[in-house]
Every structure is written in C-alpha cells, then in structure tokens.
Amino acid sequence: MVRILLPFGRAVTYTRWLHLFVAAVLPAVLMYVDDLWMYLSPLLLALAGLVPAMRAVEGFQARLLLTGQRPEGDGREIVVAPSATWADRGRTVVWLQARLLVGCLVALLTVQLPLTTDSLVAGARGVPPDEGALAVLSGQHWWYGVLAPLPLVLLAAVVVGAGALVTGLARLLLGPSPAERLAALEERTERLLERNRIARELHDSIGHALTVAVVQAGAARAAGDPGFTDRALAAVEDTGRTALEDLERVLGVLREAGPPVRARPTLADADRLLESARSSGARLDMEVTGPLETVPGPVSREGYRILQEALTNVLRHAGAVPVRVRVEVARGSLGLRIRNPLPAAARPPDRGSGLRGIRERAALLGGHARTGPDAGDWQVHVVLPLS
Known part of the structure; x- marks a missing residue:
C-alpha cells in the first residue's frame, strides 16, 4: 500500500501533471477562436518543431518538470540545446505531437473523471446528473455511491502512468543524439x-x-x-x-x-x-x-x-x-x-x-x-x- 501511494508524495508527479496540462492549452485557446484552428494545432506544432530553438525550449521544460533536474545540469538524459541536424528537428516534431496527444487526453480525463464521480454521487442521492459529465446516469441506485471513488482512482493511475510515459518519450526524443553523446x-x-x-x-x-x-x-x-x-x-x-x-x-x-x-x-x-x-x-x-x-x-x-x-x-x-x-x-x-x-x-x-x-x-x-x-x-x- 505504501509503495502505491509513494508517487503521490513526490513533487515530480505533480509537475509532470502540470507539464501535460500545458500541452492542452494551445488547442483549448484555438477552440475559442474557431474549431478549424483547433484541428490545425498538430500542423502548427509540426512547423514550430522545425525551428531549432524549439528543441531547447522543450528540453528546458521537460528537464525541469518531468525529471526534476536543474535546467543548467548535464545533458545525459534530456538536452537543452537547439536542433543541430534535421534528425533533431524530426525528433522534436514527433515529441510535440506525442506531447499534444497525451496532454489532451490527460486534460480531458482530469476534467471528466471527477465529474463522473460527482454524477455517481448525485445518482446515489437521486439528484439529476450534470449534463457535462462523461457518463450520464439514469435512475437512483445506492451502488452508484460504491462506484463513486473508482473514477478518482483511475485518474490517479492516469496521472502517474501518463507522467512516466511522457518522461520516457522525452528521454527518447529530446535526449542527446549519437553525435552529442x-x-x-x-x-x-x-x-x-x-x-x-x-x-x-x-x-x-x-x-x-x-x-x-x-x-x-x-x-x-x-x-x-x-x-x-x-x-x-x-x-x-x-x-x-x-x-x-x-x-x-x-x-x-x-x-x-x-x-x-x-x-x-x-x-x-x-x-x-x-x-x-x-x-x-x-x-x-x-x-x-x-x-x-x-x-x-x-x-x-x-x-x-x-x-x-x-x-x-x-x-x-x-x-x-x-x-x-x-x-x-x-x-x-x-x-x-x-x-x-x-x-x-x-x-x-x-x-x-x-x-x-x-x-x-x-x-x-x-x-x-x-x-x-x-x-x-x-x-x-x-x-x-x-x-
């Protein structure tokens, strides 16, 4: 039990969560401009990934928020340097797309899973559920209250698992190239x-x-x-x-x-x-x-x-x-x-x-x-x- 709760006592778990949430900011802002612009987010990020300085910016964020390392530390895991080759640019583009995908998914579940818990509690009490919830429940059943903690447990697992996944991707895609190694x-x-x-x-x-x-x-x-x-x-x-x-x-x-x-x-x-x-x-x-x-x-x-x-x-x-x-x-x-x-x-x-x-x-x-x-x-x- 202690080992299961151990990640939630580490600051890096929450900084990884923040890092993933930030990835969803661009499509969320563009959605308020026009739905079409929201769907163009991957293309805009791909073009940004071709800029050499973008690798340094992403490396700085990833090193600080995903690994807890000081940005001025050594680059054995994640480098903080502009792209020197087209291979570096390509890996940066792939990283931005992966971060966008995982970040949007985590941001969606961060909002929807607590709403699902709220709907289960409301269903157990006979209160009409929130229409914005991921699952709309009908009727009043006492066992809704028993299931209410499960979405929150799932959210905790998503935060820890997605954080570990995106950190592994950062080491793979933002790590040093063979020449840099x-x-x-x-x-x-x-x-x-x-x-x-x-x-x-x-x-x-x-x-x-x-x-x-x-x-x-x-x-x-x-x-x-x-x-x-x-x-x-x-x-x-x-x-x-x-x-x-x-x-x-x-x-x-x-x-x-x-x-x-x-x-x-x-x-x-x-x-x-x-x-x-x-x-x-x-x-x-x-x-x-x-x-x-x-x-x-x-x-x-x-x-x-x-x-x-x-x-x-x-x-x-x-x-x-x-x-x-x-x-x-x-x-x-x-x-x-x-x-x-x-x-x-x-x-x-x-x-x-x-x-x-x-x-x-x-x-x-x-x-x-x-x-x-x-x-x-x-x-x-x-x-x-x-x-």
Whole structure:
C-alpha cells in the first residue's frame, strides 16, 4: 500500500501533471477562436518543431518538470540545446505531437473523471446528473455511491502512468543524439585525463619537495655543522618555494580562475632539479646529447616530471648515492636514462604510484618506460617520440 501511494508524495508527479496540462492549452485557446484552428494545432506544432530553438525550449521544460533536474545540469538524459541536424528537428516534431496527444487526453480525463464521480454521487442521492459529465446516469441506485471513488482512482493511475510515459518519450526524443553523446563522452574523458594529470603533477612536485626536506633535515641533524645546516635549510626553502608555485598553478587550473601562475617546467629547467638533488647528498653526473631546444613542449614537460620522479625515488630509497643521468635527443625521440647503485639495505621502489606515473606519462605520449634492477643498479629508461 505504501509503495502505491509513494508517487503521490513526490513533487515530480505533480509537475509532470502540470507539464501535460500545458500541452492542452494551445488547442483549448484555438477552440475559442474557431474549431478549424483547433484541428490545425498538430500542423502548427509540426512547423514550430522545425525551428531549432524549439528543441531547447522543450528540453528546458521537460528537464525541469518531468525529471526534476536543474535546467543548467548535464545533458545525459534530456538536452537543452537547439536542433543541430534535421534528425533533431524530426525528433522534436514527433515529441510535440506525442506531447499534444497525451496532454489532451490527460486534460480531458482530469476534467471528466471527477465529474463522473460527482454524477455517481448525485445518482446515489437521486439528484439529476450534470449534463457535462462523461457518463450520464439514469435512475437512483445506492451502488452508484460504491462506484463513486473508482473514477478518482483511475485518474490517479492516469496521472502517474501518463507522467512516466511522457518522461520516457522525452528521454527518447529530446535526449542527446549519437553525435552529442560522443561529444559528451569525449568531454568527460578529457576531464578524467586532466584530473589524472593534475594528480600526477601534485604527486611529483610535492613528493619531491617533501623527500628533499626530509633528507636535508636528517643530514643537517646528523652533521652538526652550522654551515651545512644553513645550506640544507636554503635547499629546503628553495625546493619548498618551487613546490608551492606548482601547487598554486595546479589549484589555479582547478579553479579555472585564469591562466596558470607560471608555465610548467621543462627539461630546460632541469638544472634546479639536479641542484636540489645534489644539495641532498646525491652525486649527480648528467650528460645531454642532441639539441634539447628542439624537443616539443609537451614532451619536454613530461620528461621533466619523469626525471623529477626518478630523482625523488633515488633520494627516498637509495639515499646519497652516485646517480648517472643521460638525456639524448636523436632519431625523432627523447631518451631518458637514470641509473644509480641500489644498496643492499635499500628497498627497491617496485610499488607505489611514482613508477606507475612514469609509465603512464610515457604511454600517453606514445612512448615506453622500463624500470627495475639492472646489473646491481636501479635503472629508469624512458623513450618518448618527438612527433
């Protein structure tokens, strides 16, 4: 019983009823002008459906009254956009005809079924029935009173059923076309990719800064040398400032408040990465082969982040060890090779999001990455195509 009455506790049931009633306004108004104009209502609506803006108007009404969604929400069910193709116009025309038919039927029953109940009650009392009722009853019978609630129950079923029917038709006829569904899917995919990229940016930048800070703080405490402590604090300050700039830039992108605070770093800015690692105790040997300035911006930016993550792993898992960095630009590709000894007590960085992020960055650019032990060393080898 509760489930049967549940729809009548929802506002959308009544807004759907209103939506159907509105559909009967046009023929009702035209009927007062001339009966012929009333019969021309379907033709007038068909011509209106060919106007591109009509789809947006109907979508706005349907989304607000039939589904209860905000009109400015996404268009996965009902779109609020003008017709872009003749197929969209055709579906709009069919929708207007279906809404007119169902709406007129519901409006008629909304008026006639309560009148029928009134006639049944009047018949049970022996009062002459209203001539405008759908069913004219004769005679006085007590059982008319028993049947009196049935038209109202039927009206309730009509309201709920017609509301569900017209909502299904709206999703079918005013929903996104295949091209619009594809565009929406591509947009959602782009948003997901952007979120993943931002997550990797934050992981690489903040993770590197925290690793440098931890290593420098530990080394300064162990050294007990005021001069070394000053240098360590300067390195922590510089790395932290860089991380804050990256964080502010990423948050600016998330807020969409304007252009980024600063451009994303590229391999041309690798010196500060190397200096940060050297100040943390790593002994770096870097060699660059080929014209680094010819590397396209996206490739160079991702290469910087890969190098940053690789050096962060060295400091985190191996500590102050010699590190060989080779950057090679040749034969249409960018090669990055980071190699360092892996002490016996060190835990190989075979898990976590850092190495996965390196592989994902390489794969997104059509390249590949190999990470793992190699002849007693730990090696990160990445090849990225330049085109």
